[in-house]
Structures are given as C-alpha cells and as structure tokens.
Amino acid sequence: MTVESTAAARKPRRASKRTSAAKKPQSSEPQLVQLLTPEGERVEHPDYSIDLSADELRGLYRDMVLTRRFDAEATALQRQGELGLWASLLGQEAAQIGSGRALRDDDYVFPTYREHGVAWCRGVDPTNLLGMFRGVNHGGWDPTTNNFHLYTIVIGSQTLHATGYAMGVAKDGADSAVIAYFGDGASSQGDVAESFTFSAVYNAPVVFFCQNNQWAISEPTERQTRVPLYQRAQGYGFPGVRVDGNDVLACLAVTRSALERARRGEGPTLVEAFTYRMGAHTTSDDPTKYRADDERAAWEAKDPILRLRTYLESSGHADEAFFTALDEESETLGKRVREVVRAMPDPEPLSLFEHGYADGSSLVDEERAQFSAYQASFADSAEEGK
Amino acid sequence: MAVEKMSIAKALNESLRLALDTDPKVLIMGEDVGKLGGVFRITDGLQKDFGEDRVIDTPLAESGIVGTAIGLALRGYRPIVEIQFDGFVFPAYDQIVTQLAKMHARALGKIKLPVVVRIPYGGGIGAVEHHSESPEALFAHVAGLKVVSPSNASDAYWMMQQAVQSDDPIIFFEPKRRYWDKGEVDTESIPGPLHKAVTVREGSDLTLVAYGPMVKVCLEAAAAAQEEGKSVEVLDLRSMSPIDFDAIQTSVEKTGRLVVVHEAPVFYGSGAEIAARITERSFYHLEAPVLRVGGYHVPYPPARLEDEYLPGLDRVLDAVDRSLAY
Numbered sequence: 001m002t003v004e005s006t007a008a009a010r011k012p013r014r015a016s017k018r019t020s021a022a023k024k025p026q027s028s029e030p031q032l033v034q035l036l037t038p039e040g041e042r043v044e045h046p047d048y049s050i051d052l053s054a055d056e057l058r059g060l061y062r063d064m065v066l067t068r069r070f071d072a073e074a075t076a077l078q079r080q081g082e083l084g085l086w087a088s089l090l091g092q093e094a095a096q097i098g099s100g101r102a103l104r105d106d107d108y109v110f111p112t113y114r115e116h117g118v119a120w121c122r123g124v125d126p127t128n129l130l131g132m133f134r135g136v137n138h139g140g141w142d143p144t145t146n147n148f149h150l151y152t153i154v155i156g157s158q159t160l161h162a163t164g165y166a167m168g169v170a171k172d173g174a175d176s177a178v179i180a181y182f183g184d185g186a187s188s189q190g191d192v193a194e195s196f197t198f199s200a201v202y203n204a205p206v207v208f209f210c211q212n213n214q215w216a217i218s219e220p221t222e223r224q225t226r227v228p229l230y231q232r233a234q235g236y237g238f239p240g241v242r243v244d245g246n247d248v249l250a251c252l253a254v255t256r257s258a259l260e261r262a263r264r265g266e267g268p269t270l271v272e273a274f275t276y277r278m279g280a281h282t283t284s285d286d287p288t289k290y291r292a293d294d295e296r297a298a299w300e301a302k303d304p305i306l307r308l309r310t311y312l313e314s315s316g317h318a319d320e321a322f323f324t325a326l327d328e329e330s331e332t333l334g335k336r337v338r339e340v341v342r343a344m345p346d347p348e349p350l351s352l353f354e355h356g357y358a359d360g361s362s363l364v365d366e367e368r369a370q371f372s373a374y375q376a377s378f379a380d381s382a383e384e385g386k
Numbered sequence: 387m388a389v390e391k392m393s394i395a396k397a398l399n400e401s402l403r404l405a406l407d408t409d410p411k412v413l414i415m416g417e418d419v420g421k422l423g424g425v426f427r428i429t430d431g432l433q434k435d436f437g438e439d440r441v442i443d444t445p446l447a448e449s450g451i452v453g454t455a456i457g458l459a460l461r462g463y464r465p466i467v468e469i470q471f472d473g474f475v476f477p478a479y480d481q482i483v484t485q486l487a488k489m490h491a492r493a494l495g496k497i498k499l500p501v502v503v504r505i506p507y508g509g510g511i512g513a514v515e516h517h518s519e520s521p522e523a524l525f526a527h528v529a530g531l532k533v534v535s536p537s538n539a540s541d542a543y544w545m546m547q548q549a550v551q552s553d554d555p556i557i558f559f560e561p562k563r564r565y566w567d568k569g570e571v572d573t574e575s576i577p578g579p580l581h582k583a584v585t586v587r588e589g590s591d592l593t594l595v596a597y598g599p600m601v602k603v604c605l606e607a608a609a610a611a612q613e614e615g616k617s618v619e620v621l622d623l624r625s626m627s628p629i630d631f632d633a634i635q636t637s638v639e640k641t642g643r644l645v646v647v648h649e650a651p652v653f654y655g656s657g658a659e660i661a662a663r664i665t666e667r668s669f670y671h672l673e674a675p676v677l678r679v680g681g682y683h684v685p686y687p688p689a690r691l692e693d694e695y696l697p698g699l700d701r702v703l704d705a706v707d708r709s710l711a712y
Contacts, residue, residue, distance in 0.1 A: 110457075138492040149460070150492050154484050160450055161485070164457020171439060172461070191481070194450035201445055355495040356529050358553035362581065363628035364529075 030228050032242040032274050035249040038302040040310025048253040054317035060101060060248050061312060062326055064093040064305045067117040069330040070126045073337045074116075074133070078283040082341050083133040087114045091246070091278030094304030095211045097121060098251025099179065099273070102259055106147065106176040108169075110162035113151040114211075115181050122148040126333075127340040136347055156182055156189030159208065163195045166204035166262075177262040178206045179255070185216025187232065188224045196236040196268070205262035207255065208233075208270045211245060213277035218290040230272035238268045245275025246304040276302075349375065388574040395565040397539040398428050400573070401546035402466065406436045409464060412550060414441045415451055416468030416504075425470055426506055426565055448478035455501050456485055464500045464550060472507040472559075473516025473686075479524075486555045487530030498553040502546075506562035507535075508599045508649050509696055512689040519686050520598075520650035525557045526627035526659075532581070533627040535559035537601035539569035540577060541624060548580040559626075561599035581625040583633035589619030592643040592709055595634055595660060597623040600647045600697060607702040618706060626656050634660060635667050642673035643709045647697050652680040674712035677705045 033048050052060075071089050078086040089096060096117025103109065103121065111118055119129055123146050131140035132151065139150035152158035162180030169176050186192055187210060199206050212229055214221055221229070233240030239261075243254040251273055258269035276299040280287050312318035353368040392400070405412045414429055420443040423430030433441035444451050448469060455465035469475045475482075482503065489499055509518030526533045532554050536542040542560070549556040578584065586601060587608050594604040601622045608618035619637055623629065638644045644664055646657035657678035664676055679697040687695045 137494060138488075140494070142496040143460075143493060144497065150489070152485075154480070157453065157481065157485055160453025160481065161457040161460060163450075164454030164459075165461045166457070167454060168458045168461030168463055171463070190477075191449055191453060194445070194447045194453065197445050197447060198450050198454050355491040355493075357532070358490055358495070358498045361532070361628045362630070366631075 030230070030242055032244045033250045033254050034244040034247050035253060036247045036307055036311055038246070038307050040307045040314060042249075042311060042315070045250070045253075048250065048257060050249050050253040052249070057308070057312060057317050058322060060097055060252070061305070061308050061318070062329075063097040063101065063117070063120060064248060064308065065326055066330060066333055067093050067097065067120050068305060069334055070120070070337060071116055073334040074130060075279070075283060077130070077338065077341050078133070083130060083283075084135045085133050085282050085284060087133075087282045088279040089114050089116050091276045091299065091304070092211055092213055093117050094248035094308075095209075095245040095251050095273035095275045098248040099209050099255040099271070102252050102255035103179065104176070104259075106174070107259065108147045108149070108162075108165055108176065108178045110149045110158040110165070110178070110180045111151055112155070112158065112181050112183060112186070113153050114183075115151070118181065119148055122146040124148050127337055130337070130341050131344065134341060134344055136344055156186035156191040158182070159186070159192050159195035160198070162206050163199045163202075163204050166199065166206035166268075167202050169205055170202070170265075175263045176205070177259040178204075179209055179259070180206060181209050181211065183210065183216065184212040184214065184221045184224055184229060185219065186210075187229050196232070196238075196270075199268040200236045200238055203265065203267040205265070206268045207258040207262060208268060209255065210270065210272045211275055212272050213245075213275050215277050215281070215287075215291065217281045217285060218287075228272070230270055233268075233270035238270065240270035240272065242272045242274055245273030246299075246302045246307070248304060248308060275304075389570050389572045391568050391570050392539050393566050393568050394536070394539050394542045394561070395426060395428055397543040397569075397571050398546055398560065399430055399432070400571075401543045402429060403432060403435070405466070405547065405550045406432060406440055409550075411462060411464045412440070413458060413463050413465045414468070415444050415455055415465050416442075417444055417446055417451070417470050419443060419468050424468055426562065428504075428506075428560070428565075429468065448474055448476075449481050452478040452481040452486060452501075452503065456481065456489070456499065459499050459501050460497060466502040466504060466550060469503060469505045471517045472505055472519040472521055475503075475505055475521065478503075482525070482531070482555075482557070483528050487528045490554070491530060499555050500550075500553050501555045502549045502552075502558050503555070504558045504560060506565075507559045508561050508563055509686065509692045510563040510599065512692070514689070515686070518689075518692065520559075520648065520681065522557070522559055522626050522648075523650055523655050526656060531555055531557055531627060532625070533557045533559065534580060534625045535561060535598035536624065537561065537564070537596075537598055537622050539567070540571045541622075543571045543573065544577055545580055545624065547576075552580070559598060564599050564602065567602070581628050581630060583624055583630035584622045585619060585633070585637065586622045587618070587620040589617040589641065591617045591641055592645065592706055593619045593621060593634070593637040593641045594645050594647060594702070594706070595621045595623055596647040597626060597656075598649075600649060603697060603699060603702055604647055606699050607706065610699065610703060611706055616706065616710060623656075629656070629660065629663075631660075631663050631667065634664055638664055638668050639671040642671055644672070644676045645679060645702070645705045645709055646676065647679045647702055647705075648681075649696055650681055651683050652678040653683045655680055674709045677709050679705045
C-alpha cells in the first residue's frame with residue numbers, strides 16, 4: 001500500500017493543489033514503511049526487517065485486542081456516567097503496541113493523554129488510567145514505577161520534558177532511550193519545534209513518535225502542515241520516517257531502529273505513524289460534524305488488528321483455541337475494569353491540600369486549617385440538631 | 387570568620403558556584419550563561435570551572451529551556467535556569483504554570499521538581515521595552531510555585547542556597563538595578579528560613595513592607611521620616627509566595643499603620659493581597675487604611691518616564707504622610 005491509495009479515499013485537498021501550482025509537481029506521495037499489508041500479507045522492506053516468533057506475534061495480537069477491549073469498556077463507562085470523559089485510541093492500537101513493545105524497561109515514555117496501549121506495554125494497570133477521567137485525580141500512577149510519565153493534556157508540552165530527560169540520560173552516560181508521543185495537531189505547537197531544536201543540538205537520545213491520526217479534533221492534517229510531517233525532521237538535522245501506523249510489525253521495527261540509533265549516541269529520530277482516529281476525539285466530540293463516513297470505512301479496511309489476525313491464521317501461528325481464550329480474557333478484563341471503576345472512591349475533601357508543594361507552604365497550611373474548621377462547623381451543627 | 391563584602395551579583399555568583407560544587411546534580415542553563423557568563427555576568431567563570439556539561443548554553447527558546455529543565459529534574463537533576471530578562475519569561479510561562487507548578491500535585495507527590503528559575507527583574511536601569519518589568523504577582527498567583535526576591539548581598543547568597551535545596555520549583559527574582567550594591571555576606575552562618583520576612587529597621591509609628599529593589603527605597607524613606615520625627619519600621623518581605631503574614635501582622639499590631647511598596651503595578655499586585663489579609667487579621671489595630679505604592683496600570687513606560695512610574699523616595703513618603711494624617 002502507498003499513501004496514494006490513502007489519499008484517494010479522502011476528500012480532495014485544496015492546499016495540495018496550491019502547492020503543486022507554486023512548486024514543481026511532486027512525483028509521488030511518500031512511501032511508508034510496511035511489513036504487513038492491510039490484507040494480512042507479510043512483506044519485506046529494504047531498510048527494516050523483523051523476525052518474530054509465533055509467540056511474539058501472538059503477544060502483539062493479544063496486546064492490541066486487550067487494549068481495544070479496555071478502550072471500549074472505558075467508552076462505555078463514560079456513557080454510563082462513571083467517567084467524565086474518555087479519549088479513545090480506537091484505530092491506533094498498532095502504532096501504540098508496536099512502538100511500546102520496542103521499548104526496554106529502562107527507557108522512559110512521555111505520553112499524551114491517548115497512549116493507553118503504550119501504558120499497557122509498560123505494565124501500568126489500565127484501571128490506573130481511569131482515575132483522571134473519572135475525576136478522582138489528575139494521574140493515578142507513579143511515573144517512576146514503570147518509566148511511564150503522567151498523561152499530558154496541554155498539547156505538545158511533554159516533548160520538551162522528554163528531550164530534557166534524554167539530555168539527562170546522556171549526561172548519566174546511560175544507554176537508555178526516551179520516547180515522546182504526540183500527534184499531528186501537536187506538530188504545530190512551538191514546544192514541539194523547540195524540542196526538535198534542543199534534541200538536535202544536544203544530540204539527545206529521544207525518539208519523537210508522532211501518531212498522525214489525520215485529525216486534531218475537527219482539523220485535518222492539511223490545516224497543520226504543507227509537507228508530510230516526517231519531513232520536518234530534515235530541517236532540524238535528524239532523520240524522519242513515515243511508517244504504516246496500522247501495521248504493528250512495521251511500527252515495532254521502525255521504533256526499535258530509532259531507539260537503537262538513540263542508544264548509539266546518534267541523536268533523535270522522528271517517526272510519523274500514519275494512522276487513523278477511528279472514533280471521536282473524545283466522548284464529548286461529534287465527528288459527524290466534520291468528516292465523512294466513507295473516510296472511516298476506507299480506514300476500517302486497513303484495521304490493525306484484523307490484518308494481524310489474517311496473518312496469524314494464514315501462517316498457522318495461532319489456532320482457534322488461542323482466539324477463543326483471548327475472547328475470554330478480554331471479557332474478564334472488561335469486567336475487572338468495570339468493577340474497579342465503579343468502586344473507585346471520591347477523594348477525601350481535605351486531600352485538596354495535599355501535594356501542592358513538596359516542602360509544604362504556610363499559605364496552604366493556613367487555608368487547610370480554615371477549611372478544616374469550616375467543615376467541622378457542620379459537624380457541630382449536626383450534633384446540635386440531634 | 388568568613389564575612390566578606392561583596393555585590394549582590396558577586397554573592398549570587400559565589401552561591402551558584404557553591405551549589406555546583408556541593409551537588410553534582412546541580413546544573414545551570416540559559417541563554418549566554420556559559421562563556422559570556424550571562425548578560426549580567428552572574429554566571430561569570432562557572433562554565434570555565436565546571437564545564438559545558440554543568441553550565442549549559444541553550445538555544446534561544448525560553449519555553450524550551452524551562453521544558454527541558456523539567457525533564458532534567460525528572461531524571462534527578464536540579465536545574466537552575468536563567469531567564470535573561472523579566473519580559474522574556476512569557477514564552478516559558480506555559481511550561482512554568484501548566485507543567486512546572488502542577489506536576490508534583492498531578493503525580494500525587496510521587497515526583498519532585500527542584501527547579502530554580504532565576505529572573506533579573508525591575509526597572510530603573512534606563513532599558514528598552516521588556517527589560518524592566520516586575521511580573522512576580524503573575525507567578526505568586528499560581529499554586530505550586532514559590533516566589534522569592536532578595537534585597538541585599540547576604541540574602542542573595544543564602545536565599546539562592548535555600549532555593550537550590552528546595553524540592554519545590556522556585557521563581558527567584560533578582561533586583562537587577564541592585565546587582566552592584568555591596569553588602570556583607572557571612573558565608574558560614576545561615577540567616578534564617580527562606581520564606582520568612584525580616585525587620586530591617588525598627589519603628590513604632592508605621593510599617594513599610596517591601597521586597598527586592600524597593601527595600602532600599604523604603605529604608606531611605608524611613609531615614610528621611612526619622613528626621614521629621616516619624617518612626618517607621620521596614621519589613622523586607624523576601625518571599626512573595628508564601629508570604630510571612632505573621633511577621634506583617636506583628637509589626638502592624640505594633641504600629642497600627644501599613645504601607646506596601648513594590649515596583650509592580652498595584653492593581654492585583656502583592657500589596658492588594660497583603661492589604662486584604664492584614665485588614666482581615668488586624669482590623670481593630672489599624673489606625674488607617676492599608677496604602678499601596680507601586681506601578682500604574684499602564685505598560686512599563688519608556689526609560690525617560692520610568693522615574694515617574696516607579697515608586698521613589700517622595701512617593702513612599704507621600705504615602706507615609708497620608709497614612710499618618712488619616
């Protein structure tokens with residue numbers, strides 16, 4: 001598959017028309033790295049190869065299926081009023097599992113707020129991701145336990161944190177690598193541009209993993225850029241590569257290669273995973289206002305899970321018993337997520353005043369005392385009323 | 387004895403040197419901080435002695451400087467960031483307010499952000515636009531940040547030490563027009579906690595509260611008032627977040643009158659917060675309304691007008707007179 005077939009399924013782009021009028025017509029859209037076609041056929045690439053055991057292939061499939069199941073459960077929990085919001089990763093499982101499984105334990109991840117599949121790969125309990133969407137905290141996991149930083153909501157900010165962290169890794173003389181996740185919308189943010197500059201001049205061991213899911217809420221990628229995003233890297237002096245973001249094998253191979261390059265001290269790489277946000281931006285969004293149904297249908301034919309299943313079946317790497325067992329595991333996961341979320345307690349009111357400062361603050365102490373007395377005053381009147 | 391007379395600039399330089407020497411995790415980052423030693427030479431000679439790996443010249447991008455400092459802090463470093471001038475901090479304001487200030491709470495206390503952001507601030511040096519501002523209230527308003535400013539060489543030395551040792555992000559405002567004022571620094575004796583106010587002149591008729599560059603003006607005003615038989619106490623606030631309200635309260639309950647002085651605009655300034663809290667705490671002790679002297683609600687003016695804009699000796703004395711005459 002080339003990007004041409006992708007573009008053909010989309011609406012005509014006025015911007016690209018202007019580009020071709022202003023410049024020499026480009027011979028073709030950029031190729032993307034692909035190792036598994038949408039039809040489930042295993043293909044080779046001159047620069048990226050991968051040799052996985054049947055066990056590893058089944059593992060990737062299992063990761064994607066369970067991630068999608070978890071994601072569907074979270075969407076349902078939002079609809080049931082258990083979560084205030086959910087940002088679905090539907091359609092981006094291959095990009096996240098492929099890149100996530102390329103990481104070593106000592107590598108460090110800086111996610112956006114949609115990296116549920118990467119969190120899964122890092123061993124973060126999926127139910128921990130739901131606290132912030134339920135509103136009981138702003139991030140319920142210890143980032144240092146799994147080297148998986150907290151979700152960052154303000155778009156693009158975390159790319160600088162990843163770069164700084166990578167600068168620290170280099171200072172320590174470690175051969176760990178850092179990966180920063182962001183999207184096509186974030187590519188317009190100044191912080192992303194600055195992170196490219198800083199990582200390039202300090203040769204920081206960081207991989208910029210851009211999931212181009214074609215939409216920044218309602219704005220298409222054409223509203224963010226006039227060149228394919230991976231080509232931005234060239235201007236900063238490091239390589240960029242576009243990978244089929246719905247091909248878990250290609251995402252794994254390309255990310256692994258970029259991470260190894262970082263470990264060798266050769267600096268940053270930009271990976272553009274060309275994928276599609278199958279669902280809404282979040283549960284508050286209504287994509288029918290800005291995009292056509294046939295676009296989604298075209299991407300459904302390129303589904304990341306379906307193509308790996310086809311390959312697993314045709315290659316004989318998985319049998320019916322495997323798929324049946326996985327279905328059961330999925331349902332067990334969904335049930336556990338449901339139960340944990342429904343039992344998630346609201347925080348104690350006085351916890352408002354915790355964690356504002358590491359060393360404390362006299363101002364917070366004073367306000368805590370006032371609030372505490374205010375609360376106690378109700379307890380007193382309740383006593384009197386008895 | 388290790389008492390030395392030095393300028394505020396030298397005290398900061400010595401303090402940064404000590405921090406680099408004491409803790410290998412301390413880093414200095416900023417524009418032109420290396421070979422040049424910063425535009426005010428506060429980091430002079432540090433890169434030569436500690437190397438480019440510890441004293442890091444950065445690309446010209448303030449958000450990038452603070453954003454990467456956050457990442458370095460997450461890796462276990464203790465970055466001291468220099469913002470070249472007050473008016474240049476705003477490209478980094480997002481990283482400071484949405485990330486640096488909130489990340490500790492976001493992580494339920496599981497990670498710490500020991501980052502010091504140094505900002506030379508204030509006017510009085512005849513500079514072009516964006517080089518003379520006092521944005522401290524914009525940071526003090528943000529929970530998760532602590533905001534301090536020394537007024538003299540000893541505080542410059544010791545408050546920097548304390549800021550570097552703090553596990554909270556500290557916005558460290560340096561009174562740039564006082565950089566070359568000299569004072570005694572005892573490098574062996576810590577004067578007191580970082581967030582406590584200090585009475586720098588005792589008095590009984592009225593309390594002047596100031597910080598940073600305005601402490602000197604207030605001391606001069608108190609001396610001038612003394613000649614007219616008025617006894618004015620001067621408190622050096624030192625910390626704008628948190629504020630040592632106990633110290634102000636104690637002084638005001640002794641004198642009965644309070645005037646707050648800062649270069650920043652009075653509208654929504656630290657003086658407003660102090661006036662409100664002290665009115666609440668010490669209402670029956672006040673003989674006059676709390677008055678404020680500061681900048682006006684206009685963009686910082688061209689240099690030839692800054693003497694009109696900035697609180698000087700006469701404007702402070704005018705407020706002292708108004709309070710005493712109330």
